[in-house]
Amino acid sequence: MLETETTTRRERRIAARKAQLLDAAAQVFSHKGYEKATTKEIAELADVSEGTLFNYFATKRELLIGVAKAYADEVAADIESVQGETFEDMLAQLAANRFRRGRERRLFMLFLYESRLNADVHQYYVEEALHRIIDVLEQRLTALIDAGVMRPVDPALTARMMSATTMGFAALFELGVSMGTTSPETLGAAVTDIHLNGLRNQNGANQDV
Secondary structure (H helix, E strand, O other): OHHHHHHHHHHHHHHHHHHHHHHHHHHHHHHHOOOOOOHHHHHHHOOOOHHHHHHHOOOHHHHHHHHHHHHHHHHHHHHHHOOOOOHHHHHHHHHHHHHHOHHHHHHHHHHHHHHHHOHHHHHHHHHHHHHHHHHHHHHHHHHHHHOOOOOOOOHHHHHHHHHHHHHHHHHHHHOOOOOOOOOHHHHHHHHHHHHHHOOOOHHHOOOOO
16 A cells, blocks of 8 residues: 555656646747757756756657647647536637637647657647547537537537637737737637628628629
């Protein structure tokens, strides 16, 4: 029993130190980019020695892949946990959460760039992490369709459309394009309104253009 408790404590310490290092790596990567970031800077921000960092992650590339996994875990958990009084409230909150997190947007741009240059990053971020996020969103949408809350659209395509919208806005934010509002909630509500109600004027749907 004592051996099991000791092992569990050790595993918790290892997990906590890895999380600490990944959080520091995410901060450095998101501000400086992958190429300019150094393991020394990451170790200093995590308040450990560079040697300690290498006990947990052998290379900077391993850190980047670890950050991509943690990024996917965080987004997937958020998608699964979001609740709202109405269907529209829930979608608006999902959108607002994505628009609110500046570091998340910068990490997305980082992964997008690095996945073109680094096969390992592409394999983890695109083929595993990004697909996981889309799959979790698809499952959430499927549950809403089965509950009769959503009309029976293609959940796989809808999940990709919503993900593409978020990614597009992330790129616009990072390029400094004005959104006309600084409030993630306002932007989330507006995007949700367009998703749900479309662009057609319902009062003049049959009028000639």
